[in-house]
Amino acid sequence: MTKPELSQLLRKQKSAFRNAPPSFENRMESLKRLSDIVEENKDRLIEAVYKDFGLRAREETLFLEIFPLQDEIRHAMKNFRNWTKKRSVPGSWFLLPSSAYFQYQPLGSVGIMGAWNYQVLLTLSPLVDAIAAGNHAILKPSEIAPASAEVIKEIINSNFPKEYIHCVTGDAELAKDFSSLPFDHLFFTGSTRVGKLIMAAAAPNLTPVTLELGGKSPAIIHSSYSVKLAAKRIMAGKLFNCGQTCVAPDYIIMPAALNAEFETQAKAVVEKFYPDISNNEQYSQIINEDHFDRLEDLLKDAQEQGAKIVELSSQKSSKETKLMTPKLVFNVTEKMQIMQEEIFGPILPVLNLDSMEEAVSYVNENPKPLALYYFDDKKKRIKWLLRHTMSGGVLINDTVYHLAQHNLPFGGVGASGMGHYHGYDGFKTFSKKRPVMHQRSFAASDFLHPPFTDAKKKLIKFMGSITKV
Incomplete structure (x- = not known):
């Protein structure tokens, strides 16, 4: 896929998101579908990983990729409705009688770049968080493990609309083009060296990035x-x-x-x-x-x-x-x-x-x-x-x-990465924590508008004195 084609795909996803952001029911259905297709294609995924490595224990792929992925989907389906609830917070006393709360909202269309060492888990686990948060997504598995990348591409693209969730495969040049797109969020798993390149490619668009890197543990x-x-x-x-x-x-x-x-x-x-x-x-x-x-x-x-x-x-x-x-x-x-x-x-x-x-x-x-x-x-x-x-x-x-x-x-932290995922923290990564303040028809702040009369000056001075620690 060329860069213009990638750009067109992203524009279509963003347009589809603006017209109809995924509802709670859509998200639940999508998570269930993802779980179903992983289960239905479990043997294909395991064999593809085996082929990529030449030899990898099938039990390891099942235990370290398929099982934790399915368990993460289960966890998200059980909890994401609660994660999306608006939460009231105490209002500042000088802004009474206003109320304040925050709620999590999806970002839009996000990019997810997987890693070859655990291709299935590290490509689809961030997708679970992105779906739960209500986003559209484009996936780019690692080209270093091509067999598993192609199976992931086939099962995703044959089960989800292109304007909602889509997977692309290709070489390092495609990865470079992918990371330079104006996603609403970019998620990358890989080496510290490549992570620096990803961050540099995302910077011109001010695309926020999550970098899951490595280092010497x-x-x-x-x-x-x-x-x-x-x-x-x-x-x-x-x-x-x-x-x-x-x-x-x-x-x-x-x-x-x-x-x-x-x-x-x-x-x-x-x-x-x-x-x-x-x-x-x-x-x-x-x-x-x-x-x-x-x-x-x-x-x-x-x-x-x-x-x-x-x-x-x-x-x-x-x-x-x-x-x-x-x-x-x-x-x-x-x-x-x-x-x-x-x-x-x-x-x-x-x-x-x-x-x-x-x-x-x-x-x-x-x-x-x-x-x-x-x-x-x-x-x-x-x-x-x-x-x-x-x-x-x-x-x-x-x-x-x-x-x-x-x-x-x-x-990670520092050279080992930035940002978090898994469970609630993954949901937050792919969400905007949006603050909302609701002011009443009668508000104390109305008395603080210009012109600043002597009475208002005294009031402001008094407010400053009583808030001093």
Whole structure:
């Protein structure tokens, strides 16, 4: 699709929205239809994702994409009517007897750009929020996962009117054109590097953007915590989709005294989770050769600078099959590329810092992460950590699963993104919180109009004095 065609599609959507914004009944029907078509095409979506990766556990796609998407639709259908209710607020005393309230209204036509690592969830989950808020939408799945992009396009376009919800597919040039359209809101999931380009493309139109990015999410292990349990939960979160997850733990911070035990436990976890890993249909492949080469380059750079690479499997990586086996990397330094960019693979560096203060200082000196994982049972230390760090989200004593909490916002901060979605927060992202004040026929403010007589001057001076703190 060319840029003029995209522009024409957006104009048609905006016109249709102005003529008939989706009613509550329309929204409910659309959410139900979306749920139905995802269920009806579940196997097609799973097979398309498998094809994109060359090998990805069907159970992972079902558990990490289809199930949370359906549960989010259920949550939205149950709650969005309540989210739309107008809410009264106390009026300012000097404006009595006026009343004040706010209500959420849809923005219009929004653009949603998905991500290849969880194409189904990261394209359709924002759509759930956009529908619940009452918007029209145009979707652009990632071209890096073309098979799943085409299935999404087919099931969306064959079930929704073009002027309401439509999906387009294409290469990076189309993505560039897409992000430069004057949407009423633009939602992007992807890398920090591309996020900067998206924001720059949206700026000339003053299009508001939500950027769901990534970054280096640390897992901090306190010396008192069970290394066995920490290793199990960290490796589980790390190895979903072979590490190609935006909230995967990117590196570990722990005292050097824990290294040997963590290595032992991590090897045991990999053997238990993925026996015979090179022939295991439940261990995903790297998405393409370029990403595989990038991971190899990170390892090579670290090794040349003195890092120790530990294989967690008895089997070896294979570029031919895009199999990247899990690895720990010890003796890392800040100068290594592996500690400077998001890894997005099954490689886990270990940074040895002995104290909690050192760990927090390191995290704070670097770009704010999308997720922060902390393993400790001491409430006082947990409270201290929360007070002295900043991240998109926090999960204590586990990894990854916080993003499945529908009543919590999900989103980054700083380099890891801006804005939130999921549940009520996603509804708010695609809405305008519109303030309304209703004035009465008799109002105190009428006495404050010019001309400012001596009596009015005294009244204004009195008002200023009684509001002083």
